[in-house]
Amino acid sequence: MRPQGSPYRKAVMAAPIRFRGVPRRSRFLVYAVFCIILITLLPRFHLHLGGTLLFFLISPEAAGPYKGGHSADILKYVDPLIGTANGGHVFPGASLPYGMAKAVADTNSRAENAAGFVSDDAPITGFSHMHDSGTGGQPSLGNFPLFVHPGCPDDEFSKCKFTVMDRPLQRVPxxxxxxxGYFTLNLTNSLKAEMTVTEHTALYRFSFPGNETLNIVDDEDHSKVTQVPYSPLILIDLIDLMNSRSAGGIQVYPESGRVIGDGSYAPSFGSGKYSAFFCADFKGAKIRKTGTFVNTNATEGLNHLDKQGSGFYNPTGSAGAWLHFERPASNAITVRVGVSFISVDKACANAENEIPDWNFERVESQARKAWSEKLSAIEVDPYGVSGDMLTTFWSGLYRTMLSPQNYTGENQLWNSTEPYFDSFYCIWDSFRAQHPLLTIIDPVAQTDMVRALIDIYRHEGKLPDCRMSFCKGFTQGGSNADIVIADAFVKNLTAGIDWDTAYEAVISDAEEEPSMWGTSGRGNLESWHHLGYIPWDDTDRNGTGPASRSISRGVEYAYDDFCISLLASGLSRPAPEVSKYRQRGANWANYWNPTQKDLFRSAPDGPVSSTKFLGFMQPRTVNGTFRYQNTRSCSPIHNMHSCYYDTGLETYEGSPWLYSFFVPQDMQSLIKLMGGPAEFVERLTYFHTSGISYMGNEQGFLPVYQFHYASRPGLSSYFAHSYFPSLFNSTVNGIPGNDDCAMGAFSAFAMMGFFPVAGQDVYLLSAPFFREVKLRAKMPGKWAVIKVKNFDPEWKRLYIQSAKLNGKRYTKSWITHEFFLKGGVLELVVGEKESDEWGAREEDLPPSYPVPEGERVAPDEEYRSKLVSGHVP
Incomplete structure (x- = not known):
């Protein structure tokens, strides 16, 4: 059941010709019958007109020439429920772009509810006001959930269920x-819940049937029905989704009904703790009784709980406050919950300042307007594109703006005039696609995020790689904030960025090993500097961190250093300094074992076989010899889940097959090591077709487009198209892994026809999924326009044959950020067969930056001997 009064219900029904909700087969039959009647009754119409009318009826957004322009109706193609099942961990609730308040119904879906709600059949545990989106691992935030009982058995408050273990109820299917900006569902206890938000405040509308008594169906035994008097009880629990609370308190004011509280909690993927505060007000019904509860024990009149007072309680599990109401006059109770990371007073001020009028429709309308304005940075011609694919595209763009979250003004750690963003989670994920996309479509927000990263360095001494809830997250690979900063520099994000401090921050990553590099910075730096690689058996112990992932950390350190060299060059640093980091950027080659075979068994007990491919990234020991790691380990076809945070293996969430392609700074040299362009193309094709590739992790994105470097950009376009709609689509399972706000960025880039090489001023071109794409340029009034002159709605013509940039022949397979800064028109001609001309000449390839072998970091043999002997410097 959809919300009848919501503007979104009106938007969904705005195009009745599409018969939303009618099965597709039935829709097709209706379309066909209607068109046959139309053509029969109007024989004087030319067949061409009849065909046009038929196409319009099937896909009205595809009829007629594209006029451009952006409509708020585009929001009907945004479905926040995409990715809320099968490990997507997408937050589907009410949010503003980068908003702190994120309201949704939480489920008790084990190992799936990282973002609160999951599209499964698990029961609802409450409605909470802050969440993260797309993360893996343990659930995050979900503090201070509300739960609503329409009534209690025998009208006794103590007979209602209070704990997170007892109270969950099923949603109505x-x-x-x-x-x-909006979320709603119904529960089997007759409750209808709706929610919307401002920046720091959630607004809920809980509606009831209004009967004298209500029938509550037992979730386990549907034949068992309990009648309860209609007299709502609403509780607020101090728990969070992870049940990590270690302190806190709550107070309810019986005269006004205001409830305030706080707690201390743990981050979901890091170390430390954070504090959170809330302020809840209620409107729509008179209060009968108030009290508090600890676990299953609810007490009337005891309106205050804390660790010091008479309400002392165990600070774990469910504990909180409750209010028992008379029958609401309008059969609805509105709840306004302000949240803060500073204080209760700040939470109350947030609520009072942001929603003084309690107007649900106004708040929802403003949320829609905020999203429409953000998405208006892009326009696409919908000609020939199905509603499902439009939904895939626009929903992907939407998800890129859910996190990081703008906590400016809510920083509980230090006072600063700089912006503060949190919930970066792992930049290891987001640097590859999300941040480059925001650089184009929302450069103001991306600039503020870069400034926030630099300010974190000022106050904590290191750039974060992973960060959430004011806490340091665990580093997964390199110090990839270095890449985000370099990417911002080469793409001319300048407003308010202190580049001197930015450079100081990335140099700190490259040169200074922290005492605990498991949560920031890099480890094994002495060996990295002296040997040019991280030994598998390194005895360098200047800092502490997981002694694993030497391959994946090593190739990422190399690319981090290369990006630092670009920044150093752009900032006119001394030539030796630029050269040092450029040379370290070539350290990836120290992991290349040219004799390593691709060994595997087709069956667990079968013989060992091998492919023709020779040479892979492998771990090395202190003395320089190679150590073996199965080339397919940690891939979907071999021990997929064996390479997480610290498993002792030398790659992280991916195989040596995958990491052997991660040399974006020097693909030219890598291709030579792999045997030349033809052999490289054969190897990369095998990677994508053998089951080794996994698109559910962000490292899998760039290899889709690396055919460009071997003069075969058409194959990049082919494989980009191959993942739609098989892996990226408009279902609740519509992304292949947890979102990290990056899966949507990949799908948006792929469908628009270009993909970034993050950290470099390079975008690799492919055939768009649209006839025309327009992106608002940084120069006022200008647009960057990509047109496909002979667009094929069936996507059989998916190979670029030729191109023109601003009317001039353009043969390169890549463009620079200048296109998005100044605007222009890129015209593409596509065909059904791969072109052997466009993008194929050496001068048309994306740039590579080889370092001659004689200029690379040479192993310091004196240092090596000390490591071997155990006399570590």
Missing amino acids: DTPFAAP
């Missing part, structure tokens, strides 16, 4: 509905 097909009632969850989400749209930008």
